[in-house]
Amino acid sequence: MDRVLVVTGGSRGIGAEVARLGAEQGYKVCVNYARNKAAAQDVVKTIRDNGGEAMMAHADVAEEADAKAMFRLVDQELGPVTALVNNAGIIDQTGRVADMTAERINRILAVNVTGSFLCAREATLRMSKEHGGPGGAIVNVSSAAARLGSPGEFVDYAASKGAMDTFTIGLAKELAAEGIRVNAVRPGLIDTEIHAAAGDAERVERFRTAVPMQRVGSAAEVAEAVLWLLSDSASYVTGSFIDVAGGR
């Protein structure tokens, strides 16, 4: 049976590494993106150049119609999804809660939380044995911020990741008897472009010494944990978390 992997936010950073490693491990991969088409094209090209099968799909995961359309496209081009990585995530400028607008908070929750729910729903409808599917696996990309709270930086983002953790526990229990495992990884300080999006490209270097291992992690190191959780090697693992955070 074909193994079909959907990676939300697969165009850059952690998602791009998950897409590439997944293809290497034999998945047909859907690389989702929101704005950066060229980056998604690059990931798809790399996979194809290495002999893998991949497609790209534009969808803002926070938009219900987009999420539904993406999974329908995957049905047509690769076959029904068997593995989902809810990786798409956003942050905003560093700041204090006292200065946060409703618009900012709502957008972060919409992409990070609602988007993960919507994609998990579409995947469940195709993977669940209750719905005639073969079973499957979901990995949510949470954050160490869910444990740390990110005071003075982005408590809204940290809280959205806390919601993803609770979502992981609940969905894992809800789907355990239907052949779907649901787990999460909590990356720590990982070297990607998300820090520049927070208006603080130097953040990675500044916080490096707060990490017990005294270094930042790479997107590839996070991807290894994600692919293990998706794999049959993790067949009795559900509702679990792997911290990929250098001891933080």
Ligand code: NAP
């Ligand atoms: P990144 O380099 O900024 O990449 C984010 C990805 O998400 C891009 O592919 C982006 O696509 C996509 N995306 C953003 N909004 C989207 C939307 N509405 N719909 C669909 N795709 C969307 O970020 P990253 O560092 O790799 O982060 C990936 C995940 O890891 C996030 O959930 C993040 O919270 C989590 N994480 C990261 C770190 C870290 O230190 N880097 C630590 C802990 C957790 P476009 O460019 O096309 O918009």
